[in-house]
Amino acid sequence: MNKKPKRLPCAASFPANHTRSLHLWLDLAVIVLWALAVAFPYMDFRPEILPSGNEYLMSLQNHYQWPLFLRCGLCFLWNGSTNGGAPAFIDTHGSWLHPISMVSTWLLGVVSGGKLVFMLSLVMTGMAQYWLGSLLRLKPLVRLWGALVVVAAGHLAGKMDNGSLALVLSTAACSLAIPAAWQLLQQPNYRNCCLLAAVVGSAALAGQGYLQITLAACLVPSIGYLLLQSHGKKLSLRPAWRWFVLAMALAILVGSVLLVPLARHLPNMSKDGDVTFSSAQPLRFMLLNLVIDDPDYHFSEILDKHPYPYLSNNYIGWIPLLLALLAPIMAADHQRPFILAAGIALVMIYLVSSALLLQWLMPIPWPLLQEFLAGMRNPAVGQGLAVPLLVAAATIALNGLLGGRQVDVQLTMSDNNTPVIPLRLPLIKVVLALLMVASLGSLFTFARVFLATYEEDGTRLRPLIEELDSSQAQWVQPVFGEHFWLPFAMEQDLKIHWYFRPWGLKRTQPLPPAYRQLSRVPEDAQLPEYVKTMDDILVLARPDYPYAYVVLKDGQVPCQAQALGGHIDVVCATDTGGTLVVLEHAVGGWRASLAGQRLPLKAGPWLSVAAPAGVHTYQFRYRPLEVLVGGIFSLVGWCLVLVGAWRGQPPRWFAKTATRIMRAPFPPAMQSIDKPEIK
Secondary structure (H helix, E strand, O other): OOOOOOOOOOOOOOHHHHHHHHHHHHHHHHHHHHHHOOHHHHHOOOOOOOOOOHHHOOOHHHHHHHHHHHHHHHHHHHEEEOOOOOEHHHOOOOOOHHHHHHHHHHHHHHHHHHHHHHHHHHHHHHHHHHHHHOOOOOOOHHHHHHOOOOOHOOHHHHHOOOOOOOHHHHHHHHHHHHHHHHHHHHOOHHHHHHHHHHHHHHOOOOOHHHHHHHHHHHHHHHHHHHHHHEEEEEEEEEEOOHHHHHHHHHHHOHHHHHHHOOOOOOHEEEOOOOOOOOOOOOHHHHHHOOOOHHHHHHOOOOOOOOOOHHHHOOOOOOOHHHHHHHHHHHHHHHHHHHHHHHHHHHHHHHHHHHHHHHHHHOOOOOOOHHHHHHHOOOHHHHHHHHHHHHHHHHHHHOOOOHHHOOOEEEEEEEOOOOOOOOEEEEEEHHHHHHHHHHHHHHHHHHHHHOOOEOOOOOOHHHHHHHHHOOOOEEEEEEOOOOHHHHHHHEEEEOOOOOOOEEEEHHHHHOOOOEEEEEEEEHHHOOOOEEEEEEEEEEEEEEEOOOOOOEEEEEEEEEOEEEEOOOOOEEEEEEEEOOOEEEEEEEEOOEEEOOOOEEEEOOOEEEEEEEOEEEEEEEEHHHHHOOHHHHHHHHHHHHHHEEEEEEOOOOHHHHHHHHHHHHHOOOOOOOOOOOOOOOO
């Protein structure tokens, strides 16, 4: 007689089973308050107060597209502010397309919105850990402690030493995928499928790519193993695998607004690479990053690592780590599948972040794979995903210790005039409570080391920025390598000749020449381009490098131009015909017109069209089809996952389509994961 597949008894889910619970909301309030306490230095939302670290403003480059959208609409499709311009929707260095970044930027502006993004990332990570604790059926206090640990852990705060905001948001977004995937394993249904799709799709929009690749490398084998079932000597997949396939398809739809343009331009993109993976720390030393709280260590090259905390800082302390080692012993039966999955995931995380797996794959003679692997030049940042798994294991052990046999200690207090007052204390609980508080205190103190700020109100910069005249949309160069110029340059709509970005366009590799430049090099005063010195900064002018000009047989004639993102208007006056050249990178999607008539674009790295004699106004507009397609796909994906998560069932047409594609009835039979069946 066939038995029905065993299901987990009332597995906790978030937020459905606890929406009306006062206890839940109080716990979430504690997580939010703890996150605000950790991020207190960023609570000053004045735009002149900036988080320390060069990459903070670097990671906000594309966030300026949202204010641009409010000014000129579709012009925001093109980022024409730096490096000769590039399609805005292919940038993976920042996180401007993530919903949290969008809302924060609209509410507080670019610079202050980034501080809000950091705080919300802490809250998101804490909620993800609390969710995971609910799924593991931990005691409320234990799951709350686990959430507070990950909020203050070094894998988030440590990345802000270099200002790597996108890495913080990516870590938080990918951490949220762990409980979402586990919930789908426990309860395979359409609602949880949509929930996982929404989480993974939004994680794809969080930027960088390092964490997303590491997440896939750890979840696919760990979940895949749990989906296996044995029939004698044969192995097969549980029917629940179809839900994961469907979730990934929906996640791709959600992230299509980035993925489709990226796929379109990927063959023409280049990225800084490192075939030796020199930034990766040897595997034998990486676990020490979890327990060393000496800041000098993280700023040094000790144990064969780079002196940049954002690569290696994953501090959680000895207490959670030792508890995590006890998890296999203390875990209950329903928690053992998670311990197994977490073990597989941790192995994969450290194989990727130490670059061992990448080095094993590099000899494969496939140029595309080798180029992709070389692009993973900083794999060490992926080890941050080990923190939520280790903390989850620690909470499992802590939950077992608190639920085990207790040892009571009786204390008495008396004097000559009063009777004896007995006081019984559960010794194990008291000791564990003290350890929990001590671990949180250690994490809080260490996290604040990396959350410094500085003030830059632009008073000393604005007179210098005025020297970089942008009235004709010329490419200019603030002091090379000084990133704090960015917000003040963006206020003046400057087009910066070079600003750090780890990727570029292959076919348009040359950067446009700088029309004006600021320099701190004293020898530049001997150059013919030297104009004057303001404080210790030299002003250089190169009038022979206009933004737009007509090439004639006997020379070139400069033109007047106005440029705002993907909207460029050029006015030229020539006696003879020639070729109009606009120093903006030419990629697919640009359209040129003259007096309402389309003009064919000429081949070359820059926008160029035939220019007839006379006074004419040329219009260049960037209208990429791939953004429209990706946007439609993404909108459809969001509608499907949000409505599906709300209703719990798919539309009929979607169910029929999925049935045909999967060649199996939709939805598949529910089968929960209780314990591994492979022997």
